[in-house]
Amino acid sequence: MNPRPASRRRLLVAFGAASSAALAGCLGDDESENEGGDEAESEDATADDAEEEEDVIEIETREGEEKGEGEEPDFVFDPAIVELEPGTTVRWVNTDGVFHTVTSTDSLEEKTPSDEFDATIASDGDTFEWTPDSDGVQHYYCEPHAGFMEGSLIVGDGNEDEREAAEEAHGHDEEDDEVEDEEANGDGTADIDEEFADLTGEDHVEIETREGQGDEPDFVFDPAFATVDEGTTVEWVNTDGVFHTVTSTADLEQRSGGGETFDTTISSEGDTFEWEADEPGRQPYYCSPHAGFMYGALEIE
Numbered sequence: 001m002n003p004r005p006a007s008r009r010r011l012l013v014a015f016g017a018a019s020s021a022a023l024a025g026c027l028g029d030d031e032s033e034n035e036g037g038d039e040a041e042s043e044d045a046t047a048d049d050a051e052e053e054e055d056v057i058e059i060e061t062r063e064g065e066e067k068g069e070g071e072e073p074d075f076v077f078d079p080a081i082v083e084l085e086p087g088t089t090v091r092w093v094n095t096d097g098v099f100h101t102v103t104s105t106d107s108l109e110e111k112t113p114s115d116e117f118d119a120t121i122a123s124d125g126d127t128f129e130w131t132p133d134s135d136g137v138q139h140y141y142c143e144p145h146a147g148f149m150e151g152s153l154i155v156g157d158g159n160e161d162e163r164e165a166a167e168e169a170h171g172h173d174e175e176d177d178e179v180e181d182e183e184a185n186g187d188g189t190a191d192i193d194e195e196f197a198d199l200t201g202e203d204h205v206e207i208e209t210r211e212g213q214g215d216e217p218d219f220v221f222d223p224a225f226a227t228v229d230e231g232t233t234v235e236w237v238n239t240d241g242v243f244h245t246v247t248s249t250a251d252l253e254q255r256s257g258g259g260e261t262f263d264t265t266i267s268s269e270g271d272t273f274e275w276e277a278d279e280p281g282r283q284p285y286y287c288s289p290h291a292g293f294m295y296g297a298l299e300i301e
Contacts, residue, residue, distance in 0.1 A: 055088055056129075059151065060095045061121065061142075073148035074256050075100070077140075081170045083154045089131045090153060097124035101143040108139050108169050110217055111146050111292025137162035146292030147255025196299050197223035205232060207296070208239045209266065209287075217293035219244070224296030232277050234298060241269035245288040252284045255291040 059079065064072030075098060084090070092102045104116035116138060119128040132138060135156035142149040152166035199205045208222045219242060228234060236246045248261035261283065264273045277283070277300045286295035 056091055057082055057084055057088060058091045058093055060093050061098070061100050061149075062096050063098075073145075073254065075142065075145050075149050077142075077149060077151040080151045081154065081166055082151070084132070084156075086133055086135060086156050087131065089129050091127055091129045092119075092121055094121040094124055094126040099123075099144060100149070102128050102130075102140055103143050104138060104140050105292075106139065108141070108150055108152070108166075111141050111150070112217055113143075137166055139166070141292060143292075144289065145256060146290065147286065148291075194225045194297075196225045196227045196297075199223075199226045199232075200229050200301060202228070203232060205234055207234065207236050209236070209242070209244050209294075210240050211242075217290075219287070219290050219294050221287075221294065221296040225299075226296075227299040227301060228277050230277060230280050230300055232300075233274055234277055235272055235274045236266055238266040238269055238271040243267045243289060244294070246273050246275075246285055247288050248283060248285050250284070252286070252295055252297065255286045255295060 059077050059082065062076060062078050064074050064076050075096065077092070082090070094100060099120070099122045101118065101120050103118045104114045105111050106114050117128075117130050117140075120126075121128050132153065132155045138153040138155065140151050140153070150169070152170060154166060205226065205228055207224075207226065210220060210222050212218050212220050219240065221236070226234075238244060243265070244267070245263065245265050247259050247263045249255055250260075262273075262275050262285075265271075266273050277298060280300050282297055282299055284295065284297040
């Protein structure tokens with residue numbers, strides 16, 4: 001209670017009961033006014049807090065779940081696609097306790113980092129906030145899980161083509177899934193629209209890691225796609241000094257987990273890994289830290 005009415009109460013004792021009654025009436029009016037003012041201020045503060053909270057959209061990281069007949073990848077941003085207005089703050093919250101990044105990119109296919117933001121939310125409860133100030137579409141991904149953990153923000157009146165591309169990237173309908181199933185090969189790997197280097201006739205072939213050139217992504221396997229003979233020894237060589245892995249996968253569309261056939265690190269310049277291609281078929285592989293863009297496949301004849 002504010003000190004002014006309290007002081008007036010002490011005066012009431014000195015001046016007697018009659019004046020006390022008169023002054024008490026005045027006090028009652030003052031207190032009622034003060035209480036009403038405090039309540040109004042409280043309501044205003046609550047309204048301000050609510051309005052402020054409306055200007056914040058939260059996106060959580062979590063482990064993937066089974067969805068009907070399908071299954072989500074190991075980790076996801078939830079929701080993966082969000083529509084918002086410029087000036088709205090987006091808050092990413094780590095709710096699974098796994099190390100993640102929130103890394104902006106101009107392309108969900110290439111997943112090359114852009115200049116908008118790149119933050120880590122490494123532990124449960126960690127957050128990162130970003131506020132877009134103009135219309136458009138902003139893609140992002142988690143760098144350690146780049147092969148499958150991604151999202152898009154559609155801000156205001158974003159470019160229609162970009163909007164459709166984002167919606168398609170994050171929400172395949174049943175017809176799309178059926179087409180993908182039809183295009184899949186018998187071994188579970190989707191058709192690859194890449195030119196395979198012919199390295200047949202060699203007992204030993206080398207595949208190097210290097211920095212990308214021109215329109216290439218940041219790092220590549222060279223050659224990334226190669227045809228080799230059954231029994232050929234394939235050696236991956238680190239020539240750029242950047243930490244890489246050589247991780248097998250059953251399907252290049254799902255560059256997560258994997259490693260059932262091989263999974264090794266070539267972390268420093270000069271590090272190598274050898275594997276014998278002893279069974280015919282196709283063996284896709286990727287680099288786990290750069291899964292969004294660094295991958296390849298061997299066609300074994």
